[in-house]
Amino acid sequence: MARYRGPVEKLERRLNADLGLKGERRLNGKSALEKRPFAPGQHGQRRTKLSEYGQQLQEKQKAKILYGIPEKQFRKYFKEAARREGNTGSNLIELIETRLDNVVFRMGFATTRANARQFVTHGHILVDGKKVDIPSFLVKAGSKIEIREKSKANTQIVRSLELTNQTGMVDWVSVDKEKVFGIFTRIPTREEVVIPVQERLIVELYSK
Numbered sequence: 001m002a003r004y005r006g007p008v009e010k011l012e013r014r015l016n017a018d019l020g021l022k023g024e025r026r027l028n029g030k031s032a033l034e035k036r037p038f039a040p041g042q043h044g045q046r047r048t049k050l051s052e053y054g055q056q057l058q059e060k061q062k063a064k065i066l067y068g069i070p071e072k073q074f075r076k077y078f079k080e081a082a083r084r085e086g087n088t089g090s091n092l093i094e095l096i097e098t099r100l101d102n103v104v105f106r107m108g109f110a111t112t113r114a115n116a117r118q119f120v121t122h123g124h125i126l127v128d129g130k131k132v133d134i135p136s137f138l139v140k141a142g143s144k145i146e147i148r149e150k151s152k153a154n155t156q157i158v159r160s161l162e163l164t165n166q167t168g169m170v171d172w173v174s175v176d177k178e179k180v181f182g183i184f185t186r187i188p189t190r191e192e193v194v195i196p197v198q199e200r201l202i203v204e205l206y207s208k
Contacts, residue, residue, distance in 0.1 A: 011065050015058060017196040019066040020112060056205035063197045067096050068113050073136065078206050089199030090190035097188055100127065101135035103145055107173050107182040108164035109157050124151040139184050146181030 011019070050058060064074050081091035096102065101117040104125060110116035117135040119125055125132060126146045127139065139145065147157060161177050169175060171192065175182035190199075 015062050015065070017062055019062065019196070053205075056201040059198050059201040060205055063093075063096075063195075063199070063202060066113070066195060066197065067099070067102060068117060068135075069096070075206070078202070082206075087190070089203045092202065093190050093193055093195070093197070093199055094187055095138075097193055098138045098140075098184075099135065100125065100132060100137040100139055100145075103139045103173070103184050106170050107145060107175050107184075108161050108167075108169060108177075109145075109147060109180070109182075111156075111160045111163060115156065115160075119147075119151075119157070124148050124154070124157075141184060141186045143184050144181060145184060146179075152180045 060074070063069075064071065069077070077095055078088075078092055081095055082088045084091045097106075101113055101120050104110055104116040104119060105113045109125075110119055120135045120137075121133050123131055123133050124147055126144075126148055127137065128144050131148070147154070151157065157180065161180070164175075164177075170188065172184070172186050172188040173182050174185050
């Protein structure tokens with residue numbers, strides 16, 4: 001199925017979750033979810049109680065939309081997470097957090113994961129000195145992520161790094177803002193990743 005191209009804030013309102021899809025707009029208090037905390041449409045304010053399956057499906061949709069991952073790829077990540085030792089749900093989130101587009105976002109080079117994907121596909125990102133233009137590329141602990149020299153003055157990247165003064169930086173990356181590069185120091189634990197997703201329900205859904 002093709003990637004969703006409509007108003008992304010409608011997705012947040014439909015799922016009743018802040019998925020960080022609007023970046024700076026959200027930081028400025030202009031989030032549509034804050035102004036209208038109910039589903040879009042004529043009957044949006046009539047929230048109905050979801051069935052068990054509906055809750056499981058909703059959590060999967062949250063994760064897919066938050067990270068910008070299509071169904072086929074998401075299912076692939078789940079299978080890999082289930083194959084590994086440990087808690088499948090935690091493995092799933094920890095695995096997805098190593099995607100290059102997500103790491104670029106976590107380092108503050110982009111205000112949203114969608115912008116990070118665009119930077120990667122347009123060839124602005126180097127991994128250990130080599131250009132990588134695949135957003136789903138899995139970054140290894142210790143890898144150096146940097147902005148290509150010609151792109152360091154990109155206004156979007158500069159502005160995004162400025163905003164990290166408000167948002168802060170996660171503990172598993174180390175970033176040099178002046179030289180515009182970062183080190184993905186380690187893979188985060190599930191407890192460190194703050195996202196509005198109950199991965200336990202996703203595991204239940206795929207385990208049926």
